[in-house]
Amino acid sequence: MLKIKLVIPKKIENAFIEITTDNQGVINKVTAGKFAKNEFLAGTSIFNSCSFLFGTLDLLPISESFVMEGMVINSEDEEFNVDLELFRTDDLITILIHNRTKTYKTISQLNQNRNDLFFMKREISEKNNELAILRKASDKANEEKSRFLAMMSHEVRNPLNTILGYTDMISDENLSKKVEEYVKYLAIAGKNLKVIVDDILDLSRIEAGKLQLAVEEVNVNDIIEGIFINYKSQNKNEKVKIELSKSDHIPDILLGDGVRLTQIITNLMSNALKFTKKGMVSLQANLILENPETTEICFKIIDTGRGMTPEQTVQIFEEYGQTELDDNRIHGGAGLGLAIVKRIVSAMQGTISVESVVDKGTVFSIEIPFKKVKNIATKQKAELSEEEIISLNGKKVLLADDDHLNQKITVHFLEKEGAKVTVVDNGLMAYNILNKEYFDIVLLDINMPEVTGVELVKRKEHLDFNTQIPFLALTGFATEEDKNHFLSIGFKDVVFKPYKPIELIGKLQCSLIDIE
Numbered sequence: 001m002l003k004i005k006l007v008i009p010k011k012i013e014n015a016f017i018e019i020t021t022d023n024q025g026v027i028n029k030v031t032a033g034k035f036a037k038n039e040f041l042a043g044t045s046i047f048n049s050c051s052f053l054f055g056t057l058d059l060l061p062i063s064e065s066f067v068m069e070g071m072v073i074n075s076e077d078e079e080f081n082v083d084l085e086l087f088r089t090d091d092l093i094t095i096l097i098h099n100r101t102k103t104y105k106t107i108s109q110l111n112q113n114r115n116d117l118f119f120m121k122r123e124i125s126e127k128n129n130e131l132a133i134l135r136k137a138s139d140k141a142n143e144e145k146s147r148f149l150a151m152m153s154h155e156v157r158n159p160l161n162t163i164l165g166y167t168d169m170i171s172d173e174n175l176s177k178k179v180e181e182y183v184k185y186l187a188i189a190g191k192n193l194k195v196i197v198d199d200i201l202d203l204s205r206i207e208a209g210k211l212q213l214a215v216e217e218v219n220v221n222d223i224i225e226g227i228f229i230n231y232k233s234q235n236k237n238e239k240v241k242i243e244l245s246k247s248d249h250i251p252d253i254l255l256g257d258g259v260r261l262t263q264i265i266t267n268l269m270s271n272a273l274k275f276t277k278k279g280m281v282s283l284q285a286n287l288i289l290e291n292p293e294t295t296e297i298c299f300k301i302i303d304t305g306r307g308m309t310p311e312q313t314v315q316i317f318e319e320y321g322q323t324e325l326d327d328n329r330i331h332g333g334a335g336l337g338l339a340i341v342k343r344i345v346s347a348m349q350g351t352i353s354v355e356s357v358v359d360k361g362t363v364f365s366i367e368i369p370f371k372k373v374k375n376i377a378t379k380q381k382a383e384l385s386e387e388e389i390i391s392l393n394g395k396k397v398l399l400a401d402d403d404h405l406n407q408k409i410t411v412h413f414l415e416k417e418g419a420k421v422t423v424v425d426n427g428l429m430a431y432n433i434l435n436k437e438y439f440d441i442v443l444l445d446i447n448m449p450e451v452t453g454v455e456l457v458k459r460k461e462h463l464d465f466n467t468q469i470p471f472l473a474l475t476g477f478a479t480e481e482d483k484n485h486f487l488s489i490g491f492k493d494v495v496f497k498p499y500k501p502i503e504l505i506g507k508l509q510c511s512l513i514d515i516e
Contacts, residue, residue, distance in 0.1 A: 157194075212481075
């Protein structure tokens with residue numbers, strides 16, 4: 001009969017060994033494999049290398065396979081992980097030993113990796129929890145900061161309104177030239193302080209993510225022409241010429257935020273005029289891109305002023321940045337204007353850049369995309385003619401304000417227009433008199449004792465008289481959110497402190513037009 005010899009590959013042969021022993025563990029022979037063969041010589045005891053088998057061999061069942069996993073043996077000063085399969089007959093024990101060192105190392109590494117992942121996941125979870133707590137704390141701190149700045153703004157605006165109001169009143173008197181000069185400087189200082197307060201509030205809103213851009217129809221041509229006319233009329237330096245250049249291809253009506261666009265351009269124009277002693281300041285607007293959806297316009301403010309170094313142009317958009325140490329002392333401001341401009345431009349999906357040469361001048365370039373208006377229904381904003389303007393002469397005005405200095409200023413402006421003004425110190429007094437007398441219009445300070453302006457306007461429908469007349473808010477809370485809130489609860493319009501006489505009178509006249 002032909003016998004076939006099974007050839008076992010060397011790689012496999014080195015991974016196992018099969019031996020036979022008697023019932024006392026003495027090795028008879030190696031029947032297959034070469035794994036750790038020097039440890040399993042015929043005539044030696046299996047317990048020399050596999051001490052864990054001591055006591056096990058006697059308990060092995062007859063003619064049944066018995067498996068042992070994850071055991072360890074040593075061979076030539078090296079440790080191996082092995083699995084064993086034992087099979088016992090009446091007088092012989094067959095032991096098959098598999099080298100599982102690589103397998104167990106892999107499993108051990110996988111287990112270690114799994115443990116590492118578990119601890120990493122737990123650490124990430126803990127870090128996320130910490131970040132969530134820190135984020136809440138940061139948000140709360142920002143809210144507290146915004147609330148504090150809003151309250152401080154209100155507290156600063158009230159005395160500032162008094163300063164600017166009395167300055168305006170004094171300027172109407174017959175003054176000596178020296179006193180006129182003092183009053184002029186006082187007005188400039190007050191206006192600079194107003195700019196600082198506005199800038200701090202704007203920056204706070206932007207940092208808190210509360211800057212909301214309007215999406216409304218704007219006439220870009222009217223805006224830049226209005227800014228040009230305003231600065232040209234205010235320019236007192238005959239050595240500086242103010243110029244305007246704009247493309248004829250800019251559409252009249254686009255969608256955007258006209259107020260913020262005006263803020264951007266006026267800030268840059270003001271800076272250009274501050275630092276230009278002679279030469280020119282030019283405002284330019286050109287169409288650079290147009291497609292069916294958007295129109296992109298490049299605005300440039302060019303001056304022949306003192307210019308800046310490359311290092312200064314890098315720092316100019318940083319908060320509280322001044323190109324010279326004494327700029328804030330000489331020209332006013334806190335160095336926040338350009339930082340705010342850059343953030344507003346970014347919020348409008350635009351870009352701003354600057355090029356400057358010392359003693360030659362500076363060019364600020366702003367590129368802003370505007371959405372086109374679809375299905376334009378031509379609607380021109382009607383400007384009030386002289387015939388349409390409602391005179392305040394003889395109109396009965398109720399003023400409620402607990403600040404006596406501000407009372408006197410407001411009364412002065414109103415009586416100058418011929419209005420008949422009744423003054424009360426708080427909201428409760430205003431409510432009582434509104435139930436007794438007829439008035440044409442009411443001015444309410446927001447923060448008053450007894451009954452606030454907000455509480456009073458909410459009670460308006462319960463009045464016996466004056467339910468249909470306009471109520472206007474007088475307030476130092478000057479954010480867009482504040483204005484929207486006041487309008488939503490029933491105020492016809494809002495007058496922010498400090499106000500110019502023309503602003504106050506203009507808003508009163510516009511409010512009266514709707515009820516005439």
